[in-house]
Amino acid sequence: MSTTLSFESTLAASPEKVWAWITSFDGISKEMAPVLHMSAPEGVRDIASIAFEPGVPMFRSWITLGGVLPIDFSDLTLLSLTPGVGFVEQSRMGSMKQWRHERAICPVESGCRVTDTLTIEPRFGGRLAVAFVRKFFTHRHNMLRKHLGVYAANNSLQARRP
Numbered sequence: 001m002s003t004t005l006s007f008e009s010t011l012a013a014s015p016e017k018v019w020a021w022i023t024s025f026d027g028i029s030k031e032m033a034p035v036l037h038m039s040a041p042e043g044v045r046d047i048a049s050i051a052f053e054p055g056v057p058m059f060r061s062w063i064t065l066g067g068v069l070p071i072d073f074s075d076l077t078l079l080s081l082t083p084g085v086g087f088v089e090q091s092r093m094g095s096m097k098q099w100r101h102e103r104a105i106c107p108v109e110s111g112c113r114v115t116d117t118l119t120i121e122p123r124f125g126g127r128l129a130v131a132f133v134r135k136f137f138t139h140r141h142n143m144l145r146k147h148l149g150v151y152a153a154n155n156s157l158q159a160r161r162p
Helices: 017-021 025-032 126-148
Strands: 003-011 037-038 061-066 069-076 078-082 087-090 096-108 111-122 157-160
Touching: 017 025, 025 037, 025 126, 037 111, 061 078, 069 078, 069 087, 111 126
Parallel strands: none
Antiparallel strands: 003 111, 003 157, 037 061, 061 069, 078 087, 087 096, 096 111
């Protein structure tokens, strides 16, 4: 059974700055650190610079614990990529029967709101795997706030089932 999780942060950074962050492997690495690391092909600095065809895997990324121990892989596949607005990723992963990650940027006064919506179905681990993903994306949003600034006290992190 799939689970849908939703996370939202209102940031004090411009949509352009946030777009550069969320599509760069440096930004992605800082969001995931120190828990996980996502590899990219040598010389690839950001997702936006890779030629992409909707639904076609861009490359295989190894997900490592602490940047050392491989624990999963992702055949990074974007269904859509709209510069400055967001993306929809639906990648094949070793640990998931289903992995769909939608990330959207919405301008607000003096900043923007970043929303992540995940629809996942773990291959194993069930509720424990869902709890890990929930905790991990809470961490990612905390890192977004740390690096890009908190705009409002109405930031929310919540999870829901469809």
